Amino acid sequence: MQATGERMPALYLSHGAPPLADDELWPAELAAWSAALPRPTAILMVSAHWEEAPLALGSTTRVPLVYDFWGFPEHYYTVRYDAPGAPALADRVRRTLRGAGTPVQDIPDRGLDHGAYVPLVEMYPEADIPVLQISLPTLDPERLMETGRKLAPLRDEGVLIVGSGFFTHNLAALRHAGSGPPAWSAEFDAWGREALAAGDVDALLDFERKSPAGRLAHPRTEHFAPLFVTLGAAAGDLDRQRTAVEGFWMGLAKRSVQFG
Template sequence: MPALYLSHGAPPLADDPVWPGELAAWSAALPRPRAILMVSAHWEEAPLALGATGQVPLVHDFWGFPEHYYRVRYDAPGAPALAASVRALLQAPGTPVQDIPDRGLDHGAYVPLVEMFPEADVPVLQISMPTLDPRRLMDIGRKLAPLRDEGVLIVGSGFFTHNLAALRHRGVPAWSAEFDAWGHEALASGDVDALLDFEAKSPSGRLAHPRTEHFAPLFVTLGAADATGDLTARREPVTGFWMGLSKRSIQFG
């Protein structure tokens, strides 16, 4: 299976005239996954945690939206076999893996999945990010890479630029456009070292990501791609901007 990083949007993504179709077309071109492993910007938990392996309510982790966004459901099957595989790959002496069985999918997971796999018929497991350190996240991705050979779609879900507080007017802010262009070039050239040090080496990096949790899932995806030599087998099925933020999304393999 490929490994993906996607910009997940907010609940109103469903009402956008373009973006849902882009996500649907992307998923239609993918091999059908046996299961989906989601790493979302909206779940930081250490040690690394495995979410629910049965159907539990979604985590509506947002405030101030119209009521209908809180009524969205995504009743995908749980993935207990995938949870066991993740535990076997990641758990080691001094590196525990915990279970949080009542933790449902947050909006970083289910908002894009509603558009990509609307039948909700593929088992989904969400795991937490135990750190925001890019190198440690890449190492986690490398350890998870064997799951790709078992038909598991590994998805890092964030937002290619993310600074809601700095969105002052209509249009694309310079900091968002600059970081998006820099990130595209770094990915195209395979400059993983620059990506790992994006806060220091990118233009407007600290404005594009004042807190790095929305870029961090990319490194799990990069690790899963690097372990199988897929960093050069890259495409970007979704580009452009939404409310001034880059929705650039990447597929490896």
């Protein structure tokens, strides 16, 4: 892989369900975000929707997308994203992680899930950048940060590392009858904004105890977990961050951040 000569940032984004692509604001926000980034040589995606241990590498060839959702209108199941695979990046990830003592497996028929392709359709609609998706091997924040640290050198080779989750994720929000987001979603989002701005990684790692309504914001932590891969990959850039997307969709916080 050829380096761009420019270190890529590390991203955490809130990807939403497939209908978020029909939102009035979100697609344009993602498009503007990607337009302001250097062009990556490849994209490494870590999605909340793929948990597999040991850490798994997805397909490095074009295979069908994973439509990992149910009960939506038919047109959401006909979306295509035919980005090229990233075999060179897969080889670098294997060597990097195995060299650091981390077991790695290959699942060559595993396509991109909606946590990967839904935002990529908006950010890189030409589908002309190689993409590799890897699994969440654990939900333990410390271990995920360590994985991110091991992957951080890829940023110097032009790889855009993206953790894709949702800053708050409790589908009870969909039943919320108030005029604004549920209090627990707004409180957690405000706390998370301040913790990120302060670079308070210790608080973020212990978010279930240190945040307001942490267990309501994330009854299960898979949608917050990709943030820790991003934080690990941020490697020295925690003080160089910006919020690319904020606000709420169906009561859930869309907060998305860039480091570096």
